[in-house]
Amino acid sequence: NAGVTQTPKFRILKIGQSMTLQCTQDMNHNYMYWYRQDPGMGLKLIYYSVGAGITDKGEVPNGYNVSRSTTEDFPLRLELAAPSQTSVYFCASMWSSGVYNEQFFGPGTRLTVL
């Protein structure tokens, strides 16, 4: 199993451009999450999904959109990129059965908006 994969690894965007960060997991996990990580700030939840067709906002959703058409894929869309969106983005997935479950993280996408 490849686990959680993210593409691209790095990207530089100009202000106002748009892009989609890709996230795919091959573990048949039903829950998926998008986080952003800024220095000294920890990880902040952007959006999450509990299954195909079901998404909801996290703590910092402004400027982002998501969709979940399949179990495997959970892309994050940035519209009209702003310098404040410069960050490292992590996708995670988890199987929700059981009480104490592990979120598995991808390797991240480092995004710079200039």
Added chain:
Amino acid sequence: QQQVKQSPQSLIVQKGGISIINCAYENTAFDYFPWYQQFPGKGPALLIAIRPDVSEKKEGRFTISFNKSAKQFSLHIMDSQPGDSATYFCAARGGGFQKLVFGTGTRLLVSP
């Protein structure tokens, strides 16, 4: 109330020493407290976790101590090794759908 406060921000420990990272929370509805380890250029990975009905959990050199009344928990790394040099995040689960609230992270450097 959804915050988890983590300290210190950075930590330097000699090889063989004990590393201690502390976290505190306010929301008594949190019901699961994992620690994640992150190496440079990688995503976080689960290191060890504890339930609030347990006061201590040990896995090898890593121990979580949990004080429910004080709403604090800490990670102890015994016999710290250079390979333990990484950023450590505490987290707490709450708010439904197994969402985690993360601390701000501690960058640990174990000197040889």
